[in-house]
Amino acid sequence: MSEFFGDIPPLPQPWSTLEGVSRVVVQDQGIRLPCEGAEVTVHLLTSQLLHVRVVPDGRGKPRRSWAVAQMDEAWPKVVFQVLESSSSLELISDTLRLEIQYHPLRLTFYDLQGQAFAEDAPVSCRWRADQIQANKRLHPEDRLYGLGERTGLLNQRGKICTHWTSDVWGYDNLTDSMYQAIPFVMILRPGLTYGLFLNTTHWSRFDLGSSQTDCLQITSHSRELDYYVIYGPTPAQVLDGYTQITGRMPLPPLWALGYQQCRWSYPSAAAVSNLAQEFRQRQIPCDVIYLDIDYMRGYRVFTWDPLRFPDPAQLIADLKQQGFRVVTIVDPGVKWDPEAGYAVFDQGIADHCFLYKKDGHLLHGYVWPGKTVFPDFMKARVRQWWGNWQQSLTDLGVAGIWNDMNEPALNDRPFGDGGQLVSFPLETPQGEGSDLSDHAETHNLYGLMMARASRESLDHHLGGERGFVLTRSGYAGIQRWSAVWTGDNNSLWEHLEMSLPMLSNLSLSGVSFVGADIGGFGRNASPELFARWMQVGALYPLMRGHSAKHTHPHEPWQFGSEVERICQKFIRLRYQLLPYLYTLFWQARQTGSPIWRPLLYEYPNDPQTYDLSDQVMLGSALLAAPILRPGQTHRAVYLPEGSWFDWWTGEVFFGPTHLLADAPLDQMPLYARAGAVIPLAPPMQHTQERPWDPLTLRVYAGNGDWTYYEDDGHSLGYQSDIWATTPIRVRQEGSLVRVTLYPRQGSWRPDPHRLIVQVVGYGEQQIRDDGSAQTLTFPGQVL
Ligand code: GLC
Numbered sequence: 001m002s003e004f005f006g007d008i009p010p011l012p013q014p015w016s017t018l019e020g021v022s023r024v025v026v027q028d029q030g031i032r033l034p035c036e037g038a039e040v041t042v043h044l045l046t047s048q049l050l051h052v053r054v055v056p057d058g059r060g061k062p063r064r065s066w067a068v069a070q071m072d073e074a075w076p077k078v079v080f081q082v083l084e085s086s087s088s089l090e091l092i093s094d095t096l097r098l099e100i101q102y103h104p105l106r107l108t109f110y111d112l113q114g115q116a117f118a119e120d121a122p123v124s125c126r127w128r129a130d131q132i133q134a135n136k137r138l139h140p141e142d143r144l145y146g147l148g149e150r151t152g153l154l155n156q157r158g159k160i161c162t163h164w165t166s167d168v169w170g171y172d173n174l175t176d177s178m179y180q181a182i183p184f185v186m187i188l189r190p191g192l193t194y195g196l197f198l199n200t201t202h203w204s205r206f207d208l209g210s211s212q213t214d215c216l217q218i219t220s221h222s223r224e225l226d227y228y229v230i231y232g233p234t235p236a237q238v239l240d241g242y243t244q245i246t247g248r249m250p251l252p253p254l255w256a257l258g259y260q261q262c263r264w265s266y267p268s269a270a271a272v273s274n275l276a277q278e279f280r281q282r283q284i285p286c287d288v289i290y291l292d293i294d295y296m297r298g299y300r301v302f303t304w305d306p307l308r309f310p311d312p313a314q315l316i317a318d319l320k321q322q323g324f325r326v327v328t329i330v331d332p333g334v335k336w337d338p339e340a341g342y343a344v345f346d347q348g349i350a351d352h353c354f355l356y357k358k359d360g361h362l363l364h365g366y367v368w369p370g371k372t373v374f375p376d377f378m379k380a381r382v383r384q385w386w387g388n389w390q391q392s393l394t395d396l397g398v399a400g401i402w403n404d405m406n407e408p409a410l411n412d413r414p415f416g417d418g419g420q421l422v423s424f425p426l427e428t429p430q431g432e433g434s435d436l437s438d439h440a441e442t443h444n445l446y447g448l449m450m451a452r453a454s455r456e457s458l459d460h461h462l463g464g465e466r467g468f469v470l471t472r473s474g475y476a477g478i479q480r481w482s483a484v485w486t487g488d489n490n491s492l493w494e495h496l497e498m499s500l501p502m503l504s505n506l507s508l509s510g511v512s513f514v515g516a517d518i519g520g521f522g523r524n525a526s527p528e529l530f531a532r533w534m535q536v537g538a539l540y541p542l543m544r545g546h547s548a549k550h551t552h553p554h555e556p557w558q559f560g561s562e563v564e565r566i567c568q569k570f571i572r573l574r575y576q577l578l579p580y581l582y583t584l585f586w587q588a589r590q591t592g593s594p595i596w597r598p599l600l601y602e603y604p605n606d607p608q609t610y611d612l613s614d615q616v617m618l619g620s621a622l623l624a625a626p627i628l629r630p631g632q633t634h635r636a637v638y639l640p641e642g643s644w645f646d647w648w649t650g651e652v653f654f655g656p657t658h659l660l661a662d663a664p665l666d667q668m669p670l671y672a673r674a675g676a677v678i679p680l681a682p683p684m685q686h687t688q689e690r691p692w693d694p695l696t697l698r699v700y701a702g703n704g705d706w707t708y709y710e711d712d713g714h715s716l717g718y719q720s721d722i723w724a725t726t727p728i729r730v731r732q733e734g735s736l737v738r739v740t741l742y743p744r745q746g747s748w749r750p751d752p753h754r755l756i757v758q759v760v761g762y763g764e765q766q767i768r769d770d771g772s773a774q775t776l777t778f779p780g781q782v783l
Helices: 235-246 269-282 312-321 343-350 380-394 439-461 493-507 527-537 561-576 578-591 716-720
Strands: 030-035 038-046 049-055 081-084 088-092 096-101 106-111 120-128 131-137 143-146 160-163 184-189 192-198 204-208 215-220 225-231 288-291 325-330 365-367 370-373 400-403 468-471 483-485 616-618 622-624 634-646 652-662 670-673 677-680 695-699 704-710 724-733 736-741 753-759 763-769 774-779
Touching: 030 088, 038 235, 049 235, 106 120, 106 225, 131 225, 143 493, 184 235, 192 215, 192 235, 215 225, 225 235, 235 578, 269 288, 269 312, 312 325, 325 380, 325 468, 343 380, 380 439, 400 439, 439 468, 493 527, 493 616, 527 561, 561 578, 578 616, 578 677, 578 704, 677 704, 695 736, 736 753, 763 774
Parallel strands: 288 325, 325 400, 400 468, 468 483, 695 753
Antiparallel strands: 030 038, 038 049, 049 225, 081 088, 088 096, 096 106, 120 131, 131 215, 143 184, 160 204, 184 192, 192 225, 204 215, 365 370, 616 622, 622 670, 634 652, 634 670, 677 695, 704 724, 724 736, 736 774, 753 763
16 A cells, blocks of 8 residues: 555646635525635534535535535524625624635634634645645644544544555554544543544545644645534534434344454354353353454355354354354455355346456455455445345354454565555546545545445345444444444553553544454463553453464453453443443433543643553542553552542542552452442343343432443334433432432333442342332431
8 A cells, every 4th residue: 555655746837726716696595605716615503513615626516525524405494694895704693703805715613602623724725637635723722532543542633544454454543544534533622522524435535633733734645625514612513513423333132232242253153052051161252253354265255164163153152142242254365266156246247346447357356265356335235235144144143243354454465475465556446436546545435345345235135133243444434334343453561551542532533442352362361461451441432352373362251260250240330230231221322422531631721641552441439540561460540520439349438539549460450430320230140131220320429410321232123213211310419329220211111120329338129120210318327
């Protein structure tokens, strides 16, 4: 890929810039500003969400909706005011004001306090050949987050972030383009957060104050500039707006929130059955077993190796009986196999499903199967064809699909022959009809469109059950189709540490269902690293252990009895937290909120949180400060304002404060916020084992309001309103704590069950929860 995009080649053409505004046309949704040949349009989609387009030749192409879930026309009309003067114009909504200066054209946004943001630099926009650039001023206090999948620390200011999906085996702190490309940045300073989403699937690059410290320079290899400005003022509001544009995730089946075990590869049906037995015998909860590429016959996608997996349906049925779901890997490359009667290849050729070069020849590269051809997922009929093949897996009982190598990753020579990673030629035609384009525009969409094919097939073929898709590559909006993991990390302390900011920035890019390979994929984990990683991993929204071929086995019991006990403790904690986590998934679906949250998301006005890369929150109630270095048994923890309770001891701390927390190998510092309600499930070996009876509501004294979400956990019924919510209020009244459960809302009726309300430090009461209102009081201890 680097041969194309190592850097932007210097282009001989001079830059053109926007001339002044020649006319103002007020429209229903905003304004159109012809500027001497070029044209600028600004649409107000909500009172805090604006869409800006600059079309240099004045002839904008109709916009396609590959990443954007809701095109401009679909937004309800917003009330705004237009104030014109001879040199400028103002568009005013009830939360912000956009000032447009005419000569030269420059946009500046203001909040109600008059703070400027997303302010055009003196050269607001310039272009040459097929390159266009926007320049926005950065405020000295601005911190920058999101930007898709990013290594390094949390705050990305000062970096250059390129958006071009890439296979980056062996990535590190300095790696730029990653598997996911999401040209969205969240910019935060005290009192103000806003987002910028560059709506182009072409190669793009954000210079986040690297060349000029006070300038955000956005360059893309497209012919027009198309971006959204999303005003907060909180990070939560920005993500709400961003995910209204790019879509939200469907609810996963509950089993996908359990522990997932993967390895490249469990080599045979017998090995998989043994693995399942080990989990159950050792009483380590687990819901999912993955099959990596070796289940296939010679790496032919949608086939099974007849010797090693002679009866996959039986194997999957047996596993299901024991409460395990099977997820199979699916690579996009199809073995070039003209002689062998390989139906996927034959059909794909006959129906013209693969990519052809501009000269009409079949395009090929080299992946696991050797010479390989690639489906054109930009074509709706190819997505459907692929989905039908995928059905051959789900018909056998496969419950989820793991899409890999979909950046797409390919070599110019057979693997092991010293070749290098290459990209399809940029002029390769892709798509058809109104989606016809070239690879320069669709490269970043390859993984997203493949994930879409997988998701649509599952929705269609699973008989009303929820499916699960996991993808390595994606683009803005990938959350609509799939969960994401952070690819090939290594068993290194640095990679454990990096997983916190990486998952935080992905989460701040609208992708809530995220995880990193627990234990590290490449290399061998030490027992200590593995134990520490499992502690953090218990809080990853996607909790999956994985390891590469030729590494030591990485299952929880492979590191001796002490580490096994620690893994068991934290995997059990994960299962205990499932009711809480499930509600967080529902929140993510409703509002785009992250499940895994950097502290700045909850405390955007506390600058102490802005560079805090080594702590994280799970929802708004739990704060973890994991151990990320060998030999450490204590660490400094920052607790923001408010009261906090030690999860393990119940000890109270008053924030904002720093403390030194003890963390022997079997402990991870974990805190709960005062006023929090955390529903906890009874012990289980897998999510299908038994109903959550009794359910425990662990309550922390203080004041808080929270809504608990329930549904059947497996069907698509929630999409037709079959769900239930219970608002819960916690109040500290003098020495009393009062917990009020409001009547359950919604049409889902869980079976009546025991509910233990446990106020930490105050005691517990058991009631029968039938959905009716209840108020419980907990008197404080008499001293
Ligand atoms: C890629 C994936 C990895 C997988 C391997 C073999 O490296 O990222 O997770 O195990 O391919 O399929």
